[in-house]
Structures are given as C-alpha cells and as structure tokens.
Amino acid sequence: MEKVVIIGTGCAGLTAALYTARANLAPLVLTGKQPGGLLTTTSTVENFPGFPEGIDGYELMQRMQKQAERFGARVQFGVLEKVDLSGKPFVLTVDGETVQTQTLIIATGASHRHLGLESEHKLENKGVTFCATCDGALPMFRSQPLVVVGGGDSACEEALYLTRFGSVIHLVHRRESLRASRIMAERVLAHPKIKPHWDSVVTEVLDVKQDKVLGVRLKNVKTNAESVLDCAGLFVAIGHIPNTQLFQGTIHLDDNGYIIPKKGASTNVPGVFVAGDCADHVYRQAITAAGMGCAAAIEAERYLEALNQ
Numbered sequence: 001m002e003k004v005v006i007i008g009t010g011c012a013g014l015t016a017a018l019y020t021a022r023a024n025l026a027p028l029v030l031t032g033k034q035p036g037g038l039l040t041t042t043s044t045v046e047n048f049p050g051f052p053e054g055i056d057g058y059e060l061m062q063r064m065q066k067q068a069e070r071f072g073a074r075v076q077f078g079v080l081e082k083v084d085l086s087g088k089p090f091v092l093t094v095d096g097e098t099v100q101t102q103t104l105i106i107a108t109g110a111s112h113r114h115l116g117l118e119s120e121h122k123l124e125n126k127g128v129t130f131c132a133t134c135d136g137a138l139p140m141f142r143s144q145p146l147v148v149v150g151g152g153d154s155a156c157e158e159a160l161y162l163t164r165f166g167s168v169i170h171l172v173h174r175r176e177s178l179r180a181s182r183i184m185a186e187r188v189l190a191h192p193k194i195k196p197h198w199d200s201v202v203t204e205v206l207d208v209k210q211d212k213v214l215g216v217r218l219k220n221v222k223t224n225a226e227s228v229l230d231c232a233g234l235f236v237a238i239g240h241i242p243n244t245q246l247f248q249g250t251i252h253l254d255d256n257g258y259i260i261p262k263k264g265a266s267t268n269v270p271g272v273f274v275a276g277d278c279a280d281h282v283y284r285q286a287i288t289a290a291g292m293g294c295a296a297a298i299e300a301e302r303y304l305e306a307l308n309q
C-alpha cells in the first residue's frame with residue numbers, strides 16, 4: 001500500500017515528489033509517456049527563478065527528479081490506465097498492474113492543440129512555438145514579423161504580449177470575427193501593431209528545407225485564395241487539452257476538461273489532490289506548476305497526518 005502516488009513528472013509532479021519525499025512519505029511517482037513533462041521539449045528556459053543564464057529544459061527536469069530522488073521519491077516509468085476512487089484505499093491500474101494508495105496527486109498536465117501540419121511539427125522549436133510568454137522574448141523573434149493563429153482569449157493575449165517584441169503581429173483566424181471576450185477583442189483590434197487576417201488558415205509553415213521559420217502559407221476559407229506571409233515565428237494558440245480524461249465522472253472537471261481545484265490543491269474527492277497545468281488554464285508556466293505541486297504535497301501530507309491520528 002502506497003501513502004502517496006503522484007501521476008506525472010513535469011514541474012508539478014516532481015515538486016510534489018520533492019515535498020512528499022522530504023516529509024518521509026516515499027512517494028511513488030509515475031512518469032507517463034513523457035518523463036520530465038512538457039519542459040523537456042524546449043531548449044532554454046529563461047524564466048525559471050534561480051538560473052540567471054537560463055537552463056536547458058531537459059536538464060532542469062533531470063535536476064528536479066534527482067532532487068526528489070535524493071529524499072526518497074521513487075520515480076517509475078508507468079502510465080496510469082484506470083482509477084477507482086470510489087473507496088479507500090484508491091485503486092489504480094498502472095500498465096496492467098494494480099497499485100493501492102491512500103492519497104493521489106494528479107499532475108498530468110495539458111497538451112497543446114496542434115494545427116496538424118507536417119511542417120509545423122518539423123519546425124517546432126525552430127520558430128514554431130505554442131507559448132508566447134515562454135518564447136516571445138527570444139532574440140530570434142525580436143523586431144521581426146510574427147504570426148499568431150487563433151481567435152480566442154489566449155490567442156489575443158499572446159498577440160498583445162508579442163507586440164512588445166515583434167515588428168508586426170499577424171493574427172490569423174479562421175472566422176470573420178474573434179471568439180475572445182469583447183474587451184480583449186477590442187484591445188487587440190485597436191492595437192497598431194496587430195494585423196488581423198480573417199477567414200484564413202495556415203496551410204504550411206515555410207521553410208522546412210532551410211530548417212527555420214521564414215513565413216506561412218495562408219488560405220482564405222471563403223475564397224480559397226492563397227497568400228504567403230513573411231515571419232520569423234509562428235505562435236499556435238488554438239487551445240489546450242488537459243490530460244484528465246481518466247478522471248471524467250469522478251473528479252469535478254470544468255467544461256474544457258480542467259480539474260476544478262477545491263480549497264487550493266484539493267479536489268471533490270478527499271485524499272485526491274491536483275497540481276499544474278491539468279488544473280490551470282490561466283498561467284500554464286513551469287513555476288506556477290511547481291508552486292501548485294508544493295501546495296498539493298503539503299495538502300496530502302496534512303490529510304495523511306489527520307487520517308493516521
């Protein structure tokens with residue numbers, strides 16, 4: 001019987017692992033299919049405190065894992081396939097095996113929606129990015145034309161944020177008006193640096209042969225007319241899919257599938273806690289995920305203390 005099982009080894013899961021390990025709870029930490037989480041897919045992380053020169057995303061996650069293991073966290077390759085949270089202990093199915101646990105910390109993150117283009121995939125981290133806050137300030141994007149795809153609040157926020165760095169921000173949206181809240185849409189449309197392209201979709205990112213982003217090919221969905229926009233970066237902001245499908249029907253999720261935290265890091269099921277991007281559609285940063293991991297660990301520790309009194 002485990003005291004704590006943590007699902008996920010991104011910033012949230014590994015921070016929860018560090019805290020619960022230091023509380024002598026020897027957490028079992030499951031990596032899922034992406035050990036180290038999303039940050040392992042990026043090169044330099046410039047906004048994680050404590051690294052004035054920046055740090056490689058993969059290295060940062062390895063360090064986090066080592067730090068947690070030093071205090072007794074057991075990090076294991078494994079994918080959670082099924083959960084039964086109806087009784088106590090909780091029963092998990094991990095790669096076909098049953099694991100029982102007194103507490104569970106869900107830190108499964110959220111995946112980005114992709115446009116689904118081969119060129120987008122090939123140029124990821126070479127000018128194609130999914131996070132303006134993370135990458136907008138990189139030298140490769142400064143004083144350059146940039147393209148943001150999307151029409152919701154996130155896309156608008158990304159476009160506005162990028163006006164600090166880019167020379168012009170092309171906002172490409174497949175409809176004829178923004179889906180974003182009115183105030184956000186008005187702000188975007190009034191900005192002198194933002195140029196909307198309505199009824200348009202990106203059909204190709206240029207130029208795979210040169211191994212960097214030099215532009216995008218657009219298609220107008222009403223007229224089928226094609227055009228090319230020169231740019232140094234493509235910021236895809238068409239939404240996220242929280243990795244919470246396993247918890248549907250048991251843990252309270254919002255309309256978009258994000259876990260709804262209760263009193264900080266708790267959930268509607270006592271003994272189940274949540275941290276990171278699977279419960280955060282607002283900030284989605286490494287440091288906020290880590291902070292939530294810390295909170296979930298402290299909550300789990302307190303819950304176990306009360307249980308065993």
Ligand SMILES: Cc1cc2nc3c(=O)[nH]c(=O)nc-3n(C[C@H](O)[C@H](O)[C@H](O)COP(=O)(O)OP(=O)(O)OC[C@H]3O[C@@H](n4cnc5c(N)ncnc54)[C@H](O)[C@@H]3O)c2cc1C
Nearest residue numbers: 008009010011012032034037038080109134276277284286
């Ligand atoms: C390209 C890129 C660059 C970024 N750059 C920055 C940056 O510079 N600064 C910054 O602050 N943020 C950055 N971010 C955002 C940051 O990566 C995320 O906010 C952070 O990783 C969220 O951490 P998390 O632990 O919540 O989730 P994730 O990092 O997504 O980790 C989720 C974990 O859950 C596991 N998992 C999922 N399902 C299961 C399952 N069924 N069973 C077991 N395990 C499972 C996964 O394998 C993974 O280990 C970037 C993101 C991307 C994609």
